[in-house]
Amino acid sequence: MGDYFRRVAALVREHPEAKSYLTNVSNCQTHRLTGVELSAITNSTAIVAGFHAPERSVSTTWIADRFVAAVAAENRIEARMETRVVEVRPEHAGDTEGRWRVVATGGDDEAFDVVINVLWQGRPAIDATAGLKPAGVWSNRYCLSLFARTVEPVDIPCVVIATGPFGDIKNYNDRDFYMSWYQDGLRVDSAALSPPDPPPLDELERSRLCNSILDHLQAIVPGVARTRSRIEHMSLEGGWVFAAGGGLLSDPRATLHRRSDFGITQLGSYFSVDTGKYAAAPWLAHRLADRLSS
Ligand SMILES: Cc1cc2nc3c(=O)[nH]c(=O)nc-3n(C[C@H](O)[C@H](O)[C@H](O)COP(=O)(O)OP(=O)(O)OC[C@H]3O[C@@H](n4cnc5c(N)ncnc54)[C@H](O)[C@@H]3O)c2cc1C
Incomplete structure (x- = not known):
């Protein structure tokens, strides 16, 4: 994985417009976290390595x-x-x-x-x-994720967890967060030409799902507890992911x-x-x- 990141970083650095990306990426480097750096984010035995990458997340709600x-x-x-x-x-x-x-x-x-x-x-x-x-x-997947706003700034890093199960945390500005746990959020996985509508969720199911996403993330990134305890409001929002490929996300060989x-x-x-x-x-x-x- 380290080698893959190094190759992607080199491609980014060499791009003629590297200076005018969301931030100047002409010195783009990835860095394998030391044991001390990794333990500041996670104490999970499921995590065997961590990398710091200069990825930028955009707030899609703001853009929309x-x-x-x-x-x-x-x-x-x-x-x-x-x-x-x-x-x-x-x-x-x-x-x-x-x-x-x-x-x-x-x-x-x-x-x-x-x-x-x-x-x-x-x-x-x-x-x-x-x-x-x-x-x-092809596949059509409908996924739900959490969008949360906190009452005060919470300093936790953006994290992508790829252990087979997949989850991610985007910290946009220390108060607005995107949080997903793939296995909780996946509601439809269909190879139909027109996929079926996602099954409706009542309030109780929505609340259970929110807690499950937060529990799964917190089990790996304990800092999520700080965001969780300061949530002002949160909403569970969904979207489709169309892909010219199929199979399970947890299967590295899946198309x-x-x-x-x-x-x-x-x-x-x-x-x-x-x-x-x-x-x-x-x-x-x-x-x-x-x-x-x-
Ligand atoms: C949970 C999640 C995480 C994602 N993460 C990333 C990421 O990290 N990076 C990334 O690059 N991408 C990511 N994506 C994918 C990204 O969201 C999509 O690529 C993007 O939204 C596609 O935009 P679009 O305008 O093509 O489609 P959409 O935003 O889905 O817009 C299509 C619109 O067409 C409407 N529509 C559908 N059928 C019809 C019809 N028959 N008649 C009229 N209107 C119709 C729909 O209602 C919808 O409003 C993610 C998606 C999800 C759901």
């Missing part, structure tokens, strides 16, 4: 709020909220070079010059209606870990975009905009 505001402020975008796309088909049957009809719930049925399918879970189902046959293996297979597929003026990872979406958006405007 700005994104929604930017879309609302742009009068060339007509937002159709609470609308579910059910089908995209060529305006003239079999003519994939022409316009496309987008059919949605509520009776929407309109033709467009260009269609970009950037759905996440369920994207291949719409692709199939357009005539793009889904290929390979789920091979996340390089993403990008843009084109059928005439219909584009299907697998964003792959949150971090890759802006890069893909640029590539697509360049392709459409060239």
Whole structure:
């Protein structure tokens, strides 16, 4: 793992824009924690090594709020909220070079010059209606995580735990935290074209799940107790993870870990975009905009 980190760090350092990443990463180094450094974070016998890496976590809730505001402020975008796309088909049957009809719930049925399918879970189902046959293996996982705000600053590090079971703690600003324990949070794991809705949770189940996530994290990172005792409010929020791969996260050989297979597929003026990872979406958006405007 140390060797893998060293190679990734070298790639980051050598990137021409390393200086203008979220922070200057032109001296990017990873560092294997000494026994003393590791014991300041964990006393778990399940943890055999720790590494410090200059990874930056972005608060996706903060970005989402700005994104929604930017879309609302742009009068060339007509937002159709609470609308579910059910089908995209060529305006003239079999003519994939022409316009496309987008059919949605509520009776929407309109033709467009260009269609970009950037759905996440369920994207291949719409692709199939357009005539793009889904290929390979994929999985749709619905995961719940905890978002907590504390009454006062709590100084605990960002941690990713990879022992087979997986969990992570993101400390955004010492008061806002993201916390997940994969086995608790995973609610749906489906290879269906359109995955089923996640099962509903009542208040008691939500509260049990929150405690279980915190218990699992605290068992490995005792400092979580300090965050836990100072929580002002917390919410359990979910999201889908689409991956061109399958298998168990705890299986190092699972194709789920091979996340390089993403990008843009084109059928005439219909584009299907697998964003792959949150971090890759802006890069893909640029590539697509360049392709459409060239
Ligand atoms: C717990 C968790 C942890 C993650 N951690 C990381 C990480 O550390 N790093 C990373 O890079 N990525 C991570 N991801 C993945 C990241 O969140 C996704 O890559 C990103 O949200 C995908 O953005 P998107 O806009 O493509 O899809 P989404 O944000 O899912 O947006 C798709 C939208 O389309 C809507 N929609 C779906 N079907 C239809 C339809 N038929 N008609 C109309 N609308 C529809 C959905 O309601 C949704 O609003 C994580 C995801 C989860 C859930």
